[in-house]
Structure formats: structure tokens, C-alpha cells
Amino acid sequence: MQQKEPKLCKKCKTNKPSIIIQKDPVCQECFIGYVEHMFKMSLRLKCNITQKNEKLLICFSGGQNSTALVKMTSDVVYSTCAHNKSKMFIQAHVLYINESFIMKEFIQEYQPQDYIPFLTNECKLPFQTIDIQSIYPDPYVLLQQLHNLSEFGSSREDFVRLIKLHIIYDYAIKNGFQNICFGQNGQRLAADLFSQLSKGRGLSLQSATKYNYSFVYPINQNKLQILHPLKDLLNKDILYYLRLKSNINFPNFILGQHLSHAVKNKPANGNIDHLLEQFIDKLQEGFPSTTFTVLSSADKITLKPLLQQNYCPLCLEIRDQVYNRLEVETLDNSNQQLINHLRNNTKYYNKICFTCNRMLQSARELEKFYNLQGFPPLIIQLADLIQ
Missing domain, CATH: 3.40.50.620 (HUPs)
Incomplete structure (x- = not known):
């Protein structure tokens, strides 16, 4: 033989x-x-x-x-x-x-x-x-x-x-x-792409x-x-x-994965970034063209130019205007009185983008965040410059 x-x-x-x-x-x-x-x-x-x-x-x-x-x-x-x-x-x-x-x-x-x-x-x-x-x-x-x-x-x-x-x-x-x-x-960029979309950073x-x-x-x-x-x-x-x-x-x-059993028992410790990384990694194992298909598709997406590009002082990404009804309803409006209070009584609430608002929604002491109290002078300087 x-x-x-x-x-x-x-x-x-x-x-x-x-x-x-x-x-x-x-x-x-x-x-x-x-x-x-x-x-x-x-x-x-x-x-x-x-x-x-x-x-x-x-x-x-x-x-x-x-x-x-x-x-x-x-x-x-x-x-x-x-x-x-x-x-x-x-x-x-x-x-x-x-x-x-x-x-x-x-x-x-x-x-x-x-x-x-x-x-x-x-x-x-x-x-x-x-x-x-x-x-x-x-x-x-x-x-x-x-x-x-x-x-x-x-x-x-x-x-x-x-x-x-x-x-x-x-x-x-x-x-x-x-x-x-x-x-x-x-592979990480493909996961980041889905992560940014899931958080509302389409721009x-x-x-x-x-x-x-x-x-x-x-x-x-x-x-x-x-x-x-x-x-x-x-x-x-x-x-x-x-x-x-x-x-x-x-x-x-x-970060913070040891703090409570509620977090530990969730997939990827309740972290959307790591969850999507695991998702892309599993797809990549079964379908080797996954990553480059995702990235090449993303390259074909063209964004409509905005007449005025205002930036968020926290993430420095383009701050879009929320017009879509679904996007408006995604924001937590369960306490409209608190939202109106923050909008009228904090200095930078209206300059924070949709996604950073989502990040800060569940925070305690919201007024300190939206007044940038204790923040680095660099970020405060940016917030004062940005319209």
C-alpha cells in the first residue's frame, strides 16, 4: 500500500x-x-x-x-x-x-x-x-x-x-x-461594531x-x-x-465582576461588550468568513451628512438629534419629572449624547454627573467649548 x-x-x-x-x-x-x-x-x-x-x-x-x-x-x-x-x-x-x-x-x-x-x-x-x-x-x-x-x-x-x-x-x-x-x-473590531450599534452609536x-x-x-x-x-x-x-x-x-x-452574584450569574458577567465578543468568536469558529464579511459590509454603509455636527463632551462622538419615536421611547422616561429637572437645572444635560445618557441613566447622584462636578478640567473645558 x-x-x-x-x-x-x-x-x-x-x-x-x-x-x-x-x-x-x-x-x-x-x-x-x-x-x-x-x-x-x-x-x-x-x-x-x-x-x-x-x-x-x-x-x-x-x-x-x-x-x-x-x-x-x-x-x-x-x-x-x-x-x-x-x-x-x-x-x-x-x-x-x-x-x-x-x-x-x-x-x-x-x-x-x-x-x-x-x-x-x-x-x-x-x-x-x-x-x-x-x-x-x-x-x-x-x-x-x-x-x-x-x-x-x-x-x-x-x-x-x-x-x-x-x-x-x-x-x-x-x-x-x-x-x-x-x-x-x-475580530475585535467586528464585535465592537455590534456593541456600538447595540448601545446606540450608529453614527x-x-x-x-x-x-x-x-x-x-x-x-x-x-x-x-x-x-x-x-x-x-x-x-x-x-x-x-x-x-x-x-x-x-x-x-x-x-471590571467589577466580583461585586455581586447577580452579575456573576449573567452571561459574560452581564457585560454587553464581552457577550458580543463571545458571539462573534463562536460564529468565527464555525464560519471563518464571519469577521471579514461583517467588516466589509460595514465599509459599504454611508452616513447621511449632518448639517451641523455637534459632539458629546464625554465620548467625543457626533451627538445626533433624537427624532425617531422608537429611539425616544428607548430612553427611560419613567420619571419625566426627574428628566425635566435635570434638563432645566444641570449645565450639561443637553450636551450629552444618547448613548452616554444611557450609560448614566442608572447612576446615583445624577446631578453631579450632568454638572460634571469633580470631572477632569480637560473634559469641562471641552463641554464649555462644544455647542
């Missing part, structure tokens, strides 16, 4: 395959070359990073995607890629926002991670660490605000994300960075999924570009790449 020849890598025809890429088995060396090639092409052709010495601010959170982003950026800066050794003459700078102050308050088993050896020894990129509470005049106001928000849904994580975005944009402007790189891969589809999205920061009218250079990669690509290229550990904590 004739023995079957052992399968070989579809690309190099020499080594044994170890992973499947687009239905083709490839070896480790060819896989790393594929990932690095996709990253370079995404930066050059889709994110439009073509100028010599162009400055990039790399946002690092310590998660898997941002770690891969930092590692790939280091490889293209120092010409240490596995296959294509061509160097990209870019000035990359890493920004890490330290959330230990919050995590220690809400997560009992939280252990701070030391990322300095990874950034300095392995990646050799200049970096800056900023504590998330540093923009607050009184850091403990941040903890009070998070405790006031509901532990159900994703209100607390949404609020932390908004504070981090303000820190990132402010740092980018003060240090001359026009391009800001985020590390979400295609933010472009900023959530595009390779390159530009907007004008209200303070000083600076133009910023949001880049997603890992959009062409999936979770399995990132995980296998890190397995081959780095030994860093990735603890996964959900």
Missing part, C-alpha cells in the same frame, strides 16, 4: 505546517512572514503611513492585541522582521495608561503587571506611562463615579474607556502626534471599523487620525504570533 506523502507548507513547500491561514496549511516561519507582511501593507497602503519620520503614537494596554501591535511596530522600526527586512522610517512612541488604581479597588485578585522589561528590553521603543487618575484634581472622585454607575451592563468599562480616550488625545496633541494606533484586530460606525479615520479635536481644532493596522488579522493570528514571538502573560479581568 502506497504511503501518503507528508503535508508540507503551502508557501515554502519545505517545512511541516503548523497553522491554517485562509484554508492553507503553513509553517511557523511563513506564518510570521505573513503576519508581518499584512501589518506593513496595512500601515503603508490602508493607514496611509508613507512619509519619512512620520510620528505614530502606539496605544498599549497590556492586552494581547496591543502587545502584538507594539512588537510588530518594533520589528518594522528596527528591521528585525523574519522575512522582509525593509525598514519603515517612522517615529513610534508607546503610551501606556496604568489602570492599577481602579483595578485594586474593584478586583480583589488583581496583580499589577510590570511591562517595562517588555517595552525597554524586547521592543526598545520609547514609552510613557500615565496613571488614569492623574487627570483628576481629586483621584478618589474617579472611584466614587465608578461606584455610582451600575455594575450591570458595561457602564463602568465604558466610562473608563472614555477617560482613557481623553488622556490619549490630550497626550497626542501636546506631544505632536497626529496618528494614533489602536490594537484591535479584525460612530466609521470611527469604529475603518483603517484610517480622521476627526478634528474640539480644543485648538487639531486634526487626529485613528488607525487600526491589525484589522486584517484574527484572534488566532495574534495569539499564535505572540506564542512564537513573546513570553508575556495576559490576565483577563472584567
